[in-house]
Amino acid sequence: MKRTVPLLITGIVGTVLIVSVLIPPAQSLGEDFSLFFDIIAVFAFFLGGGNLFRIHLKKVFHRKEDYGFSIVTLVGFLVTLTIGLFKIGNPEGISGSITAAGSGLQTIFVSIITPLSSTMYALLAFYVASASYRAFRAKNREATILLVSAFVILLGRTPLGMMLTGWIPEQFSIFQIPNLAVWIMNSANLAGQRSILIGVGLGVVAMSLRLILGMDRTYLGSDK
Amino acid sequence: MRIASFGIFILLVFGCGLTALAQDDPIDMVESEIVLPAPASKVIALNHKYDIGEILDVSWESSTSDPELVFGYIIYRSEGDNKFDSVGAVLSKINSFSDEELIPGKSYNYQIGTIGASGVALSEPSEPAIPDWELFNLEMWNIALIGFIICGAVIAYIFSAKAGRKLFIRKIGGLEALEEAVGRATEMGRPILFIPGIQDMDDVQTLAAITILGKVARVVADYDSKIMMPVSRSLVMTSARETIKEAYLSAGRPDAYSDDMAYYVTDEQFGYVAAVNGLMVREKPATCLYLGAFFAESLILSETGNSIGAIQIAGTARPGQLPFFVAACDYTLIGEELFAASAYLSGDPKQLGSLKGQDLGKVVAMVAIVLGTLAATLASAWDIEIMQKFLDNVMLGIFSNH
Amino acid sequence: MEQFGIWLAALLTIGIISFLYKDNILYKACEAIFVGVSAGYWFVTYFWDNLYRKFYLGIQGAELSDQIFLWMAVALGVMMLTRLFDKIGWLSRWPLAFIIGATAGLYMMTYFVSNAFVQIGATITPPPSMETIGDKISFVLIAIGTFCGLIYFFFSKEHKGAFGGAAKVGIWFLMVTFGASFGYTVMSRMSLMLGRFDFLFGEWLGLIK
Known part of the structure; x- marks a missing residue:
C-alpha cells in the first residue's frame, strides 16, 4: 500500500501523458498537469517555509553560533509574509494586484530583492574572470581547443577582433576573427550542441521509462 | 468576437484611408463610389484535422478585382439559420481562416465579405461543415514509429538483462x-x-x-x-x-x-x-x-x-x-x-539494460545523419534527382515534426 | 523614502560584493535578509497566484467537472501535508508519485521530439543557401561533428581504436561548443558588474552623471 499505490500512480499517470501526445482529445493534459502542479506546490511550501521557520527558530532558541542572523531571517520572512498576505500599503486594497506600484510588497521587491539579486548576478563578472584564468591555462589538447574557440568568439564580439585581422584580404575574409567567430558559432558549435541535445532527448526517454516502469523508485522511500 | 471586431475596424480604417487618398483622382472616386469589388468565390469549410472538434478551416478563392482595391476579407459564420455574424477578418493576400472554439458536432456555414473602397461584397455561402474530433493524430506517425522503436529497444534490453544476459x-x-x-x-x-x-x-x-x-x-x-x-x-x-x-x-x-x-x-x-x-x-x-x-x-x-x-x-x-x-x-x-x-x-543489470536501449536510439540517429547528409550532399553536388527525392520523401518525411 | 530605498539598495549591494574579499558580517546580514525576505515573497506570490487566482477564482462559477478537477489538486496538496504526521506521512508519496509520473511522461515526449527528433531533422536538412563550397563543407562538418559527438556518448562500447578516435573527435567538437558558449558569455557578464557600479557611483553617490 505504502509503495505499491504510488508506483501505480507514477506508472499510470506517466503512461497516460506519453500517449496523450498522440491523442488530440487528451492533448490538454499537459496544461492540466501544470495547474495541478502549481496548486500542489503551494501546499508543499507550507512544508518548506515551515521548515525554514523551524530551523532558524531552533537556532535562536538554542543560541547557536550566528543566531543573530537567524533573527534577521525570521523577521524578514514574517514581515514580508504579513505585508504580502494582507496587501499592506497596496493602493488598490486587498483586491488589488500584489505587484501594484507603490504596494508594500513591490517596495520590498524593488528596494531589497532587486539590488541583492542583481549584485549576486553581477558577481559572475569576477567568477567568470577566475574561471577563464583556469580554463585558459591549456593543460591538454581538449583544453586548448576550448581556449582557442573561446578566444576567437570573445575577440569576434569586440572591435579588437577586426582591428587585429582587418588587414586580411577579402578573398580570405573567413580568417578575419569576426567572420571566424560567426563560422564557429554556426558550424562546429552547432554540431556539439546537437550531439548534446540528441543525447539528452534519448537520456530522458530511458530515465522516464525507468521511473514509469518502477525500476528506479528510491524517491518513494521505504515500506516502513 | 472582440478580436474579430477589432480586425474589421482596422481593415475598414485602412480601407477608408486609402479611399480618401484615392479621392485626388476624380475617375477613381467615381468608380469607388459605385462599384463593389468582385466577391470571393468557392468558399469551402472543412473539418480541421487532429483537433478536439472545435476548429473548422475556411478557404476561398480571392476576389478577381484589382488587388489594389481589395483591402481584406471578413469571415461571416452562420449556425444553419442563415443569420451570418462576423467572426474574423484577414488581409487581402490571405484566403484562409481557422475558426476556433466551435461546438463539436454542430453544423456551420460561412460567407466571405470582400472589403473594397465602396463597401463589402458578399460571397455565396459555403456548404455546411461540422467540426469533428479524431482519436489519433496520424500526422505524428513518424514520431510514434521512432519513439516505439527506441522505447521498445529500452524495454527489450531491460528484459534481456532480467533474463540474465550480460x-x-x-x-x-x-x-x-x-x-x-x-x-x-x-x-x-x-x-x-x-x-x-x-x-x-x-x-x-x-x-x-x-x-x-x-x-x-x-x-x-x-x-x-x-x-x-x-x-x-x-x-x-x-x-x-x-x-x-x-x-x-x-x-x-x-x-x-x-x-x-x-x-x-x-x-x-x-x-x-x-x-x-x-x-x-x-x-x-x-x-x-x-x-x-x-x-x-x-x-x-x-x-x-x-x-x-x-x-x-x-x-x-x-x-x-x-x-x-x-x-x-x-x-x-x-x-x-x-x-x-x-x-x-x-x-542493477536491468537499469543498465536501459542504457543499451538508449544506445540503440543513438544508432538510429547516426544512421539517419549518415544517410541524410549523404543524400543531401550527392543531390546538391551532382544534382542526382533520386537522392533529392530520397532526402525529401524518406529522410525528411520521417524526421519532420508536424 | 526614495533616498532611504537607494541607501538600502547601496548597502545591500556593497554587502554582497564584500563576499569576494571574504565571508563577513555584512555579507551574512545581507544573506539573512535575502533568504528571509525572498522566501516570504515567494510564498505570497504562490498564495495569491496559485491558491487564490488559479484555485479560488477558478472554482467560482465553474462547471462541476472543473470544480472537481481543482478540488482534486487541492486534495493532493493536502495529502502533501500529511508528512507532518508520522502515522499517515506515507500518504504524501501519492502527490509526489503523481508529479514524478506526470513529469516523466510529459517530458519524455517533449524532449524526445524537441531534442532528438528535431535535431536529427535539422542536421540532415540542407541550409537554404548551399551554393558555395564553404556552405557544403559546413553542412558536412556539422553532420560529422554531431555523429562523432554521439559516438562520445555511446555507453556500450569502450572508446578504443577507430571508435575511440571518432569519440575523440566528438569531444573536440564538444570543446569547441563549450569554448564558444564561454567566450560568448564573458562579455555579457562583465556588463552586469558595470551596471552595479553604475548604480553605486551614479544613482547613490552621484559621481557619474
Missing part, C-alpha cells in the same frame, strides 16, 4: 569518481554538499538529480559521512528527504538519518545562491555535487567550491552552463550522462 557498459569517469569523492569527504571528516539544481520536481533534470541522490546517499550512509542538501524548492526537499531516508534505511542505519539533511532555503534563485555560497565557505564541504538544472548560478557555485578546495562533480543537460562546469569542476557529466547516472550507479 550487458557491457563502459566506465564513465565522472561517475566512477563519485564514490571516491564521498570516501575522501569521510576521510577528511568534512561534509558532502549536494545541490539538485534550482528547478522544481516538474523538471526532468531535477528528477535525474533525485535518482542520483538515492545512490549517493547510500554511499554516504555506508561510509557514515555527512550530507548537506540545501534546496530551493519545497517539493524537492520533500522528495529528497524520502530518498535519503530510504538510503539510510537500506544501509541499515535508520538512526543516523535526520530530516535536517535536506532543507529548504528560498525559491529565489540568487537568494538561494547567496545562502549556499555562505554555507560553502563556513562548512567547507570536501565534496560538492551539482547535479540538475542550473542557470547563471552554475559558475558562482562551482567557483566558490573551487576556492575552498572541494572535489567537484557537476552534471547538467543545459548546454549553456556546461562550459562553466567544465572549467571549474573536476568532473562534468555532460547532458545524457546525467540521465544515465542513476542507472549506472545502481549497478
Whole structure:
C-alpha cells in the first residue's frame, strides 16, 4: 500500500501523458498537469517555509553560533509574509494586484530583492574572470581547443577582433576573427550542441521509462 | 468576437484611408463610389484535422478585382439559420481562416465579405461543415514509429538483462569518481554538499538529480559521512528527504538519518545562491555535487567550491552552463550522462539494460545523419534527382515534426 | 523614502560584493535578509497566484467537472501535508508519485521530439543557401561533428581504436561548443558588474552623471 499505490500512480499517470501526445482529445493534459502542479506546490511550501521557520527558530532558541542572523531571517520572512498576505500599503486594497506600484510588497521587491539579486548576478563578472584564468591555462589538447574557440568568439564580439585581422584580404575574409567567430558559432558549435541535445532527448526517454516502469523508485522511500 | 471586431475596424480604417487618398483622382472616386469589388468565390469549410472538434478551416478563392482595391476579407459564420455574424477578418493576400472554439458536432456555414473602397461584397455561402474530433493524430506517425522503436529497444534490453544476459557498459569517469569523492569527504571528516539544481520536481533534470541522490546517499550512509542538501524548492526537499531516508534505511542505519539533511532555503534563485555560497565557505564541504538544472548560478557555485578546495562533480543537460562546469569542476557529466547516472550507479543489470536501449536510439540517429547528409550532399553536388527525392520523401518525411 | 530605498539598495549591494574579499558580517546580514525576505515573497506570490487566482477564482462559477478537477489538486496538496504526521506521512508519496509520473511522461515526449527528433531533422536538412563550397563543407562538418559527438556518448562500447578516435573527435567538437558558449558569455557578464557600479557611483553617490 505504502509503495505499491504510488508506483501505480507514477506508472499510470506517466503512461497516460506519453500517449496523450498522440491523442488530440487528451492533448490538454499537459496544461492540466501544470495547474495541478502549481496548486500542489503551494501546499508543499507550507512544508518548506515551515521548515525554514523551524530551523532558524531552533537556532535562536538554542543560541547557536550566528543566531543573530537567524533573527534577521525570521523577521524578514514574517514581515514580508504579513505585508504580502494582507496587501499592506497596496493602493488598490486587498483586491488589488500584489505587484501594484507603490504596494508594500513591490517596495520590498524593488528596494531589497532587486539590488541583492542583481549584485549576486553581477558577481559572475569576477567568477567568470577566475574561471577563464583556469580554463585558459591549456593543460591538454581538449583544453586548448576550448581556449582557442573561446578566444576567437570573445575577440569576434569586440572591435579588437577586426582591428587585429582587418588587414586580411577579402578573398580570405573567413580568417578575419569576426567572420571566424560567426563560422564557429554556426558550424562546429552547432554540431556539439546537437550531439548534446540528441543525447539528452534519448537520456530522458530511458530515465522516464525507468521511473514509469518502477525500476528506479528510491524517491518513494521505504515500506516502513 | 472582440478580436474579430477589432480586425474589421482596422481593415475598414485602412480601407477608408486609402479611399480618401484615392479621392485626388476624380475617375477613381467615381468608380469607388459605385462599384463593389468582385466577391470571393468557392468558399469551402472543412473539418480541421487532429483537433478536439472545435476548429473548422475556411478557404476561398480571392476576389478577381484589382488587388489594389481589395483591402481584406471578413469571415461571416452562420449556425444553419442563415443569420451570418462576423467572426474574423484577414488581409487581402490571405484566403484562409481557422475558426476556433466551435461546438463539436454542430453544423456551420460561412460567407466571405470582400472589403473594397465602396463597401463589402458578399460571397455565396459555403456548404455546411461540422467540426469533428479524431482519436489519433496520424500526422505524428513518424514520431510514434521512432519513439516505439527506441522505447521498445529500452524495454527489450531491460528484459534481456532480467533474463540474465550480460550487458557491457563502459566506465564513465565522472561517475566512477563519485564514490571516491564521498570516501575522501569521510576521510577528511568534512561534509558532502549536494545541490539538485534550482528547478522544481516538474523538471526532468531535477528528477535525474533525485535518482542520483538515492545512490549517493547510500554511499554516504555506508561510509557514515555527512550530507548537506540545501534546496530551493519545497517539493524537492520533500522528495529528497524520502530518498535519503530510504538510503539510510537500506544501509541499515535508520538512526543516523535526520530530516535536517535536506532543507529548504528560498525559491529565489540568487537568494538561494547567496545562502549556499555562505554555507560553502563556513562548512567547507570536501565534496560538492551539482547535479540538475542550473542557470547563471552554475559558475558562482562551482567557483566558490573551487576556492575552498572541494572535489567537484557537476552534471547538467543545459548546454549553456556546461562550459562553466567544465572549467571549474573536476568532473562534468555532460547532458545524457546525467540521465544515465542513476542507472549506472545502481549497478542493477536491468537499469543498465536501459542504457543499451538508449544506445540503440543513438544508432538510429547516426544512421539517419549518415544517410541524410549523404543524400543531401550527392543531390546538391551532382544534382542526382533520386537522392533529392530520397532526402525529401524518406529522410525528411520521417524526421519532420508536424 | 526614495533616498532611504537607494541607501538600502547601496548597502545591500556593497554587502554582497564584500563576499569576494571574504565571508563577513555584512555579507551574512545581507544573506539573512535575502533568504528571509525572498522566501516570504515567494510564498505570497504562490498564495495569491496559485491558491487564490488559479484555485479560488477558478472554482467560482465553474462547471462541476472543473470544480472537481481543482478540488482534486487541492486534495493532493493536502495529502502533501500529511508528512507532518508520522502515522499517515506515507500518504504524501501519492502527490509526489503523481508529479514524478506526470513529469516523466510529459517530458519524455517533449524532449524526445524537441531534442532528438528535431535535431536529427535539422542536421540532415540542407541550409537554404548551399551554393558555395564553404556552405557544403559546413553542412558536412556539422553532420560529422554531431555523429562523432554521439559516438562520445555511446555507453556500450569502450572508446578504443577507430571508435575511440571518432569519440575523440566528438569531444573536440564538444570543446569547441563549450569554448564558444564561454567566450560568448564573458562579455555579457562583465556588463552586469558595470551596471552595479553604475548604480553605486551614479544613482547613490552621484559621481557619474
